[in-house]
Amino acid sequence: MTTPHNPSPEDSLIARYFKPLATDPGAFGLVDDAAVLSSSGDDIVVTTDAVVEGVHYFAEDPPDTIARKALRVNLSDLAAKGATPAGFVLTLALRSKEDGWLRPFADALGEDSREYACPLLGGDTVSTPGPQMISITAFGRVPKGRMVGRTGARPGDRILVTGTIGDAALGLDVLKGGAAAAALADDPAAIDALVSRYRVPQPRNVLAHAVRDHATAAMDVSDGLAGDLAKLCAASAVSATVEVASVPLSAAAASLIARNVVGVETLLAGGDDYEVLCTASPAGVDALIAAGRAAGLAVTAIGTIVAGNERPRFLDGQGRDLVLKRLSYSHF
Amino acid sequence: MTTPHNPSPEDSLIARYFKPLATDPGAFGLVDDAAVLSSSGDDIVVTTDAVVEGVHYFAEDPPDTIARKALRVNLSDLAAKGATPAGFVLTLALRSKEDGWLRPFADALGEDSREYACPLLGGDTVSTPGPQMISITAFGRVPKGRMVGRTGARPGDRILVTGTIGDAALGLDVLKGGAAAAALADDPAAIDALVSRYRVPQPRNVLAHAVRDHATAAMDVSDGLAGDLAKLCAASAVSATVEVASVPLSAAAASLIARNVVGVETLLAGGDDYEVLCTASPAGVDALIAAGRAAGLAVTAIGTIVAGNERPRFLDGQGRDLVLKRLSYSHF
Numbered sequence: 001m002t003t004p005h006n007p008s009p010e011d012s013l014i015a016r017y018f019k020p021l022a023t024d025p026g027a028f029g030l031v032d033d034a035a036v037l038s039s040s041g042d043d044i045v046v047t048t049d050a051v052v053e054g055v056h057y058f059a060e061d062p063p064d065t066i067a068r069k070a071l072r073v074n075l076s077d078l079a080a081k082g083a084t085p086a087g088f089v090l091t092l093a094l095r096s097k098e099d100g101w102l103r104p105f106a107d108a109l110g111e112d113s114r115e116y117a118c119p120l121l122g123g124d125t126v127s128t129p130g131p132q133m134i135s136i137t138a139f140g141r142v143p144k145g146r147m148v149g150r151t152g153a154r155p156g157d158r159i160l161v162t163g164t165i166g167d168a169a170l171g172l173d174v175l176k177g178g179a180a181a182a183a184l185a186d187d188p189a190a191i192d193a194l195v196s197r198y199r200v201p202q203p204r205n206v207l208a209h210a211v212r213d214h215a216t217a218a219m220d221v222s223d224g225l226a227g228d229l230a231k232l233c234a235a236s237a238v239s240a241t242v243e244v245a246s247v248p249l250s251a252a253a254a255s256l257i258a259r260n261v262v263g264v265e266t267l268l269a270g271g272d273d274y275e276v277l278c279t280a281s282p283a284g285v286d287a288l289i290a291a292g293r294a295a296g297l298a299v300t301a302i303g304t305i306v307a308g309n310e311r312p313r314f315l316d317g318q319g320r321d322l323v324l325k326r327l328s329y330s331h332f
Numbered sequence: 333m334t335t336p337h338n339p340s341p342e343d344s345l346i347a348r349y350f351k352p353l354a355t356d357p358g359a360f361g362l363v364d365d366a367a368v369l370s371s372s373g374d375d376i377v378v379t380t381d382a383v384v385e386g387v388h389y390f391a392e393d394p395p396d397t398i399a400r401k402a403l404r405v406n407l408s409d410l411a412a413k414g415a416t417p418a419g420f421v422l423t424l425a426l427r428s429k430e431d432g433w434l435r436p437f438a439d440a441l442g443e444d445s446r447e448y449a450c451p452l453l454g455g456d457t458v459s460t461p462g463p464q465m466i467s468i469t470a471f472g473r474v475p476k477g478r479m480v481g482r483t484g485a486r487p488g489d490r491i492l493v494t495g496t497i498g499d500a501a502l503g504l505d506v507l508k509g510g511a512a513a514a515a516l517a518d519d520p521a522a523i524d525a526l527v528s529r530y531r532v533p534q535p536r537n538v539l540a541h542a543v544r545d546h547a548t549a550a551m552d553v554s555d556g557l558a559g560d561l562a563k564l565c566a567a568s569a570v571s572a573t574v575e576v577a578s579v580p581l582s583a584a585a586a587s588l589i590a591r592n593v594v595g596v597e598t599l600l601a602g603g604d605d606y607e608v609l610c611t612a613s614p615a616g617v618d619a620l621i622a623a624g625r626a627a628g629l630a631v632t633a634i635g636t637i638v639a640g641n642e643r644p645r646f647l648d649g650q651g652r653d654l655v656l657k658r659l660s661y662s663h664f
Contacts (some may be wrong), residue, residue, distance in 0.1 A: 137421055
């Protein structure tokens with residue numbers, strides 16, 4: 001009985017790969033079962049998103065991109081809620097614990113946690129005979145009562161989105177060998193850019209403070225702009241009109257639309273954009289666009305909130321309704 | 333475009349089964365991507381534990397017991413940290429969304445969330461081609477700086493455990509058709525009791541306040557008393573001696589030991605007890621035992637913290653070292 005304390009295999013794995021990420025004092029170096037988010041007078045915003053191998057990412061995706069996506073989809077939620085990242089907990093269901101996979105996964109997760117100032121607070125590592133799964137619950141702070149919800153959009157508010165819409169859906173189409181892949185065969189840079197948008201979202205946390213100060217309602221675009229706007233409108237008991245020509249597109253996406261390789265529905269109803277969708281009064285619009293400009297991030301007005309309970313309307317350049325067969329991407 | 337807002341299949345599932353559980357105002361009725369734990373001056377204790385079908389529970393286990401176990405293993409962590417439950421988020425990876433499984437699952441989860449005053453705050457429902465997985469992150473509140481950690485055990489402190497040790501391991505043995513199953517074939521009540529301890533933990537949240545006020549260190553026993561005590565000692569840089577005859581056993585467990593059906597190692601190194609293991613000064617011991625008595629919960633002193641960095645010693649009735657081949661149950 002004089003053997004020193006022997007860590008379990010799970011403890012060894014956590015110490016080896018994840019302890020270096022647990023830089024917050026509330027993580028207790030991962031030696032406890034629990035972590036602490038210390039009292040600060042702020043509200044704690046909580047969001048949780050899981051990704052499953054073969055459903056939300058491809059088994060052969062580089063492990064560093066899987067790690068970044070798993071964390072960033074949650075960071076994107078915090079950005080849209082106006083919250084400052086405070087940390088996250090990680091549940092990792094693994095078939096095996098191969099160093100060749102875990103090392104780049106943990107390193108990339110560590111890089112992103114530092115870049116976004118969102119340290120690992122704790123987690124659970126479990127074995128599974130099935131697909132890998134990564135579930136992250138992330139925390140952010142907002143001044144008391146200041147989380148930006150979905151319910152505050154009012155008729156007359158303008159509708160804004162950050163960045164560009166539809167690139168990730170095109171990236172997924174490329175990875176699946178769809179029409180975009182063939183059309184871009186001679187443009188590897190465009191292919192790389194689109195695939196990268198699918199694999200590694202760019203959460204808009206730089207805009208969180210402006211969203212908190214100026215948006216009347218906000219959410220991130222994860223399931224498709226059309227479907228997510230419909231959710232925001234339903235929560236606010238309003239409707240909307242979107243000028244499709246105003247929806248910001250990357251050069252690659254605009255070119256594929258112009259050449260009729262894909263229809264605009266692919267972009268408007270595709271998932272994985274991880275842009276901020278928000279509504280604001282006219283004064284708020286100017287402030288949000290200015291905040292985006294200061295951060296090097298495009299913020300574009302695409303439509304207007306109107307009274308009613310109809311599904312949002314998407315109008316083409318001639319003011320005609322565009323009929324979308326589907327609004328969003330569903331894994332079910 | 334005059335179709336009313338159509339919820340996605342995932343939204344329908346959430347509204348149908350889980351919205352009734354989201355009674356906290358910070359859950360926003362599950363219409364948002366995020367929830368709020370409102371500022372209260374308290375620290376927020378965070379814990380996360382996942383269970384995987386075929387690894388942590390059997391596919392044929394009743395769905396109500398799966399739900400209770402998934403939540404209660406987290407409630408048990410909060411109890412051991414001295415925290416008052418504040419809510420939880422749920423990630424559910426499902427192969428299908430059968431009403432026959434989801435209805436009793438959600439109903440039982442709702443019952444437990446009410447019983448333990450731990451409302452559903454949010455979550456994510458994803459599809460998987462593999463085994464089901466349920467990941468829960470639970471939150472509790474403690475006054476600022478008062479979470480009970482693992483690092484405060486000091487030489488001279490007594491070691492306490494709640495309830496009884498080893499019943500869940502025996503319940504698992506019964507479900508696997510092991511020696512306990514055969515030995516108890518004529519005692520269905522004992523079989524039911526042991527299986528129930530495995531399937532439905534009894535988290536000791538009634539003792540949380542006393543743990544906060546009187547324990548020097550605490551954790552819950554989830555992987556086996558011997559291994560978990562070793563972890564607590566390692567975190568506190570101390571060692572321990574445990575008087576095995578003092579470890580509280582149920583009548584069924586004591587009988588199986590007396591008949592040599594199982595060895596004491598099965599109980600000391602078996603998992604899934606979900607009892608509180610804590611250390612306290614002599615005055616604290618009395619207060620913890622009294623608090624347990626007031627709540628109808630046995631709190632038993634089983635040993636003493638000693639200086640050193642050796643693995644905890646387990647002494648039999650003659651003061652001889654019991655050599656444990658393994659300390660805890662590992663799924664890896």
